[in-house]
Amino acid sequence: MTDAAHKQAPSGFRFKLNDGNLERLISIASPLMLLLAWEIAARVGWIDVRFFPAPSRIFETLIKLVESGALWRHLSASMQRLFWGFLFGGIPALLLGIVMGLNKTFRAIFDPIVSATYPIPKSAILPLILLIFGLGEASKIVMVAVGIFYPIIINTVAGVREINKIYFDVSRNFGARGWQVFRTVAFPGALPLIMTGIKLGVGMGLILISLAEMVGAKSGLGYMMWNAWEILSVETMYVGLLVIAALGVLFTIILNEVERIIVPWKTVR
Numbered sequence: 001m002t003d004a005a006h007k008q009a010p011s012g013f014r015f016k017l018n019d020g021n022l023e024r025l026i027s028i029a030s031p032l033m034l035l036l037a038w039e040i041a042a043r044v045g046w047i048d049v050r051f052f053p054a055p056s057r058i059f060e061t062l063i064k065l066v067e068s069g070a071l072w073r074h075l076s077a078s079m080q081r082l083f084w085g086f087l088f089g090g091i092p093a094l095l096l097g098i099v100m101g102l103n104k105t106f107r108a109i110f111d112p113i114v115s116a117t118y119p120i121p122k123s124a125i126l127p128l129i130l131l132i133f134g135l136g137e138a139s140k141i142v143m144v145a146v147g148i149f150y151p152i153i154i155n156t157v158a159g160v161r162e163i164n165k166i167y168f169d170v171s172r173n174f175g176a177r178g179w180q181v182f183r184t185v186a187f188p189g190a191l192p193l194i195m196t197g198i199k200l201g202v203g204m205g206l207i208l209i210s211l212a213e214m215v216g217a218k219s220g221l222g223y224m225m226w227n228a229w230e231i232l233s234v235e236t237m238y239v240g241l242l243v244i245a246a247l248g249v250l251f252t253i254i255l256n257e258v259e260r261i262i263v264p265w266k267t268v269r
Contacts (some may be wrong), residue, residue, distance in 0.1 A: 053235050058242065061235035070224075075243065077219035081137065081212075082205050085144025090201060093152035094194065098186050100153075101160025111157075118150045122208055126215065135216035140209060147208040148201035155197030159190025195259045202251050206244055 035055045041047045042054035049057075065071035100107040126143060133139040163185065171185050187194075213222025221240050228236035 051234065053238065058235050058238045061233075062239045062242065065236070065239060071239070071243070074219055074221050074224045074240075077217075078209055078213065078221045081140045081220065082144055082202075082209050084141045085205055085209070086148055086202070088141060089145030089148035089205075090152050090198065093149045093197075093201075094156055097153040097156025097194075098160055098182060098190065101157045101190065102181070102186055107157070114150070114153060118154070122147050122204075123211055126212065129212075130216060140212040140217065140220075143208050143212040144205045147204040151200035151204060152194070152197040155193040155200070156190055159193030160186050162193070163189035191263050192259075195255065195263060199252065199255050202255070203248060206248060206251075210240075210244060 038047075038052070039055050042049050042052060062071070096106075096110065100110055122143070125146070129139050129142050129146075133142055167185050167189065168181065171181050209220065210222035210225070213220035214226040217223040221244060225237050225240035228234070228240065
């Protein structure tokens, strides 16, 4: 091998690492290393396995719940509630957010209400929601809808207001009015921040659906974890946490791909 070949080999290797491979490797290796350290600590007795069972035992419980169909039943119930909560909370937030961003009067009316109610802990209003909507499905869906509503409306208003005024002026000069302005300027211009709000909203929805299912539910991941606490099945509790964490990662990946397709002009850093 020539001296030139020796000099070129490291350069090619660095190019591959800089092409995102190193970042992907670290992203995969870091949770695996954490699980390995957890497994070792549990086996040698460094941690109390009554509260922190070894990952191998948690995965054994996961497989049993999958084979019995219990995990699929609870997962399906939670995903249905999350879906309907997203529709009933996300769509009104999107529409109202765009109207508030475009219209000063609507913004003056609704902005103080949003600002006043947003800081209220959503868990604190769960008893009120249960009182109004009962212990059935409606209360769980409303709980998710409330949590999803705020991140989407706040980010949508901010997205519309950040659009340069010249784009609205140009659209009006070409005769655009009402729905045309919404469709051609306001919605596309606010889309990057709308996607940010959706990502935050889905995460909040996962948190709140788990909380709502712990009270007055007989299915769902939250109920599964609460029931596991009552019978001291710690491994099942960790399975619920693991599934919710996996859902969070999955939704983030999906939404990032959707964002890459529908907002191609957004700079990726």
